[in-house]
Amino acid sequence: xVMNLPKVEHIFGGLIVIFVVLIIINDRRSSLPAGSNSQxxxxxxxxxxxxxxxxxxxxxxxxxxxxxxxxxxxxEKVRTKEIEENGFTQILNSENLIYGWCSSKxxxxxxxxxxxxxxxxxxxxxxxYYVRLIxxxxxxKYAPNPNSSTVxxxxxxxxxxxxxxxxGWYVIFxxxxxxxxxxxxxxxxxxxxxPYSFPIEVxxxxxxxxxxxxxxxxxxxxxxxxxEALKQADxxxxxxxxxKLLIFRKYSIPTPYSNKLNFEGSINKWSTK
Numbered sequence: 140x141v142m143n144l145p146k147v148e149h150i151f152g153g154l155i156v157i158f159v160v161l162i163i164i165n166d167r168r169s170s171l172p173a174g175s176n177s178q179x180x181x182x183x184x185x186x187x188x189x190x191x192x193x194x195x196x197x198x199x200x201x202x203x204x205x206x207x208x209x210x211x212x213x214x215e216k217v218r219t220k221e222i223e224e225n226g227f228t229q230i231l232n233s234e235n236l237i238y239g240w241c242s243s244k245x246x247x248x249x250x251x252x253x254x255x256x257x258x259x260x261x262x263x264x265x266x267x268y269y270v271r272l273i274x275x276x277x278x279x280k281y282a283p284n285p286n287s288s289t290v291x292x293x294x295x296x297x298x299x300x301x302x303x304x305x306x307g308w309y310v311i312f313x314x315x316x317x318x319x320x321x322x323x324x325x326x327x328x329x330x331x332x333x334p335y336s337f338p339i340e341v342x343x344x345x346x347x348x349x350x351x352x353x354x355x356x357x358x359x360x361x362x363x364x365x366x367e368a369l370k371q372a373d374x375x376x377x378x379x380x381x382x383k384l385l386i387f388r389k390y391s392i393p394t395p396y397s398n399k400l401n402f403e404g405s406i407n408k409w410s411t412k
Contacts, residue, residue, distance in 0.1 A: 186235065189228070189246040191215045194398070196316060197239035199369060201227035208239045208372035210316025212401050214251040217241070234361075236368040268301040269395055270309045270326040279384075280320040281377070283308040290319055291381040298332060298393045314349075314383040314397050315376035335396050345390040346404030352382040 191211045198205040201224040211217065220229040220237065227240035277293040283305060290313075293299075299311040302318065309321040309328075356378035357371075364370040387394050404410065 185220060186231065187219045187221050187248075189217050189219045189248060190250045191217065191241075192245045192247055192251070194316075195241055195245050197230050197241055197372070198227070199239060199372075201225045201240040203242075205240070207316055207376075208369070209376060211241070212405060214405060216250075217246070219246065232357075232368060232371065234368075238368040238372040267330070269298045269329050269332055270301045270311060270321060271296060271298050271329050272321075272326050274325045277321060277325040279311075279313070279380070280308075280322075283310070283320045285322070287320070290377050291384045293321070293325075293384070294388065297384075297388065298329070298395060300395045301328060304328075313380040313394065315379040317376050317380070319380065332393055332395055335399055337390075337392060341390050341392075342400060342403065343407075343409045345386055345392060346400055346409045348386045348389075349383055349401070350404070350410040352386060353379065356382060 191213055193213050195211045195215075196207045197209040197211060199208055200206075218231040218235065219241075220231060222229050223243055224240070226243055228243045228246055229237050230239045230241050232238045272293045272295055275295050277295075278289045279291045279293050281288045281290050299313065299319075299321070302310040302312060304310070304323065307323055309323055309326055311319050311321055313319050356375045359378055360371045360374040363374055383397070384394065387397070392400065
């Protein structure tokens with residue numbers, strides 16, 4: 140009895156089909172967006188620890204025009220994914236989820252040296268003008284719109300860094316580095332502020348509480364948006380501004396001194412003493 144063996148060309152053709160299917164599957168996997176579930180978490184071998192060279196904005200997308208979701212301090216340790224796009228590096232949160240992008244040129248592998256940390260504080264941008272609240276209770280808005288959500292409540296005589304005036308609103312900076320908004324009827328523009336001369340123990344205790352507030356902001360944001368990294372990051376910035384304003388008020392330190400206090404506390408390691 141003679142067996143009917145399959146023709147060689149049929150076998151060869153079948154192998155080609157299988158090979159093409161495997162290529163298509165692999166291509167589809169590699170083309171998944173960075174925020175998809177399959178790429179939300181990374182093995183620890185792919186994660187790199189970096190340190191910031193200066194105040195550095197974390198942006199929602201890898202370009203300089205994208206929304207700022209957080210501002211990092213000089214010498215801050217961050218978790219990164221070694222993927223670059225347009226000169227930006229992916230930044231990960233504590234759950235190894237991508238929550239933003241930083242300019243790669245301001246990240247380095249080693250912490251800043253003591254000499255670098257003690258250079259003149261030209262890394263810190265100081266406003267030329269400020270606003271002082273003139274109403275007893277002022278709503279600080281998320282956007283320049285009376286119907287926008289309220290980030291925090293300001294009290295009479297509190298001061299903030301002024302960026303500009305825009306359509307009936309003062310555009311101010313708070314602790315998160317995000318723009319916030321005050322109706323011009325509630326504040327006045329000023330060009331001076333009291334000196335940065337506060338007792339060392341006051342500054343130290345304020346810094347420690349501010350440091351702890353950052354952890355609370357991240358924890359509360361994670362509880363509210365456990366599986367949505369971008370919403371988490373945005374909510375962290377709101378809570379940062381809300382919680383830290385209460386601390387500056389508690390110690391009667393004007394909020395425009397936030398950067399100086401953070402820098403002083405960082406180089407003196409107040410949070411670890």
